[in-house]
Amino acid sequence: MAYSTFSKVKNDALKEPMFFGQNVNVARYDQQRHAIFEKLIEKQLSFFWRPEEVDLSTDRKDFMAMAEHERHIFLSNLKYQTLLDSVQGRSPNVAFLPVVSLPELETWLETWSFSETIHSRSYTHIIRNVVDNPGTVFDDIVDNEEIVKRADSVTRYYDLFIEMCSQYSLLGEGVHQVNGEEVVVSLSALKRQLYLTLASVNVLEAVRFYVSFACSFAFAERAIMEGNAKVIKLIARDEALHLAGTQHMLNLMANGQDDPEMVAIAASCKDEVIEIFREAAEQEREWAKYLVKVGSMIGLNAEILSDYVDYITNVRLRGLGLEEIFDIRSNPLPWMNAWLVSDNVQVAPQEAEISSYLVGAIDSNMDDADFDDFDL
Amino acid sequence: MPVTQLMSSTVTINDVQSFAYDEEFSLLDSMEGHQIPVTYNCRGGYCGLCKVKLTSGKVNWVQDSLVCLEDGEILVCCCVPDGPIGLAI
Numbered sequence: 001m002a003y004s005t006f007s008k009v010k011n012d013a014l015k016e017p018m019f020f021g022q023n024v025n026v027a028r029y030d031q032q033r034h035a036i037f038e039k040l041i042e043k044q045l046s047f048f049w050r051p052e053e054v055d056l057s058t059d060r061k062d063f064m065a066m067a068e069h070e071r072h073i074f075l076s077n078l079k080y081q082t083l084l085d086s087v088q089g090r091s092p093n094v095a096f097l098p099v100v101s102l103p104e105l106e107t108w109l110e111t112w113s114f115s116e117t118i119h120s121r122s123y124t125h126i127i128r129n130v131v132d133n134p135g136t137v138f139d140d141i142v143d144n145e146e147i148v149k150r151a152d153s154v155t156r157y158y159d160l161f162i163e164m165c166s167q168y169s170l171l172g173e174g175v176h177q178v179n180g181e182e183v184v185v186s187l188s189a190l191k192r193q194l195y196l197t198l199a200s201v202n203v204l205e206a207v208r209f210y211v212s213f214a215c216s217f218a219f220a221e222r223a224i225m226e227g228n229a230k231v232i233k234l235i236a237r238d239e240a241l242h243l244a245g246t247q248h249m250l251n252l253m254a255n256g257q258d259d260p261e262m263v264a265i266a267a268s269c270k271d272e273v274i275e276i277f278r279e280a281a282e283q284e285r286e287w288a289k290y291l292v293k294v295g296s297m298i299g300l301n302a303e304i305l306s307d308y309v310d311y312i313t314n315v316r317l318r319g320l321g322l323e324e325i326f327d328i329r330s331n332p333l334p335w336m337n338a339w340l341v342s343d344n345v346q347v348a349p350q351e352a353e354i355s356s357y358l359v360g361a362i363d364s365n366m367d368d369a370d371f372d373d374f375d376l
Numbered sequence: 377m378p379v380t381q382l383m384s385s386t387v388t389i390n391d392v393q394s395f396a397y398d399e400e401f402s403l404l405d406s407m408e409g410h411q412i413p414v415t416y417n418c419r420g421g422y423c424g425l426c427k428v429k430l431t432s433g434k435v436n437w438v439q440d441s442l443v444c445l446e447d448g449e450i451l452v453c454c455c456v457p458d459g460p461i462g463l464a465i
Contacts, residue, residue, distance in 0.1 A: 036442065039440055039442055040442060043422065043442060237418070240417065240418050240422055240423045241422050241442070244422045244423070244424065244442050244443050244444075247424075247443065247444055248443075248444055251444045315425065319424055319443075319444070331415070336417075337416065337417060340417040340418060340423070341416075341417065341418060341419050342418045342419060342420040342422075
């Protein structure tokens, strides 16, 4: 029903479901129904970084010295990453905020989306550095047929969910006539679309992004475009957190730890979710072929990238408690691990605002005994 | 840590292979030190790739897990043994 920016109805947020309960009123974090989202917020805040911190001066020289087919791989990959983060910088907010009902999840959605805007800003930082006219790269994102195809598949579920939510908000449940057409609005259909949209977001961040990360890191494995890889390493660290977020939402729904109605909906969506993963894997393999159509580079060809698509798809399916759909068991790009490790990104607590370091500085557990030796 | 407690922190993998935990930061570090193949990415408790089954014993958590875990599942990057333990990987 109609969204309220501050519902005056007093409620207990601990009893609300994640979505489609009462709109959040008080943004309070002293209590949480699902504490995991508070932990994710803390972690994401501790990860804060700015693209300008990374020096890209040698990347320009590397880019100038690259062969034409390598430039095609690098720029196409960067365009795809720009597209994905353009979507993610706004969509969790636009799609999920109007229907979220837990304060900690509301703030997680905003924190998550905000970090995606940092990623978008970092692509501008990278593109400005390697080409004289960034406009040629950005304009191609909406002109290039291959990229536009990607845009359609990553936004389809989001767009339908947003449209259905608008109808629900404006018209409520029931059968309505809109512009001479019959529109059926049902909350259970909306919840089903929510589950599928979350699954498609998980695929975006957990599969599609990782294929692009593999391309970025493949350059740095050859000791070129290392500044770019440092930026992508920071982005990958954030994305691992985001995909954990969508995995939690999907698993909480499917396991009956949230809205009881979602258990049956999740079970009925299982085959469709697997199909979303399978379709994305196919599209990523197609994309791999497009990347290397002018020529492969050392350490990265269409076959090895396709094997990685299959491997990472299996890993993500397991994360949602679903069966693997491809035969591959071992990681065909074992060097990726070194780029996805987080513990060597920031090391000194006095130099970086690590959350545990700050939290540990304040003792919030006080009782009367603490004032025993206190005289006025 | 008393010597007896250190001696008793034996980690048994799949009921066939054992090694002694030697106060490494995490079980993952200890397993790597003993050439036990284990997949990992982030080493920070949020990618979930180092998830294994704890088949016996107890562990202490040295950092928070941010991924979905079922009963009996642990992340080896986030835990250290508390006495003898068994893992299925």
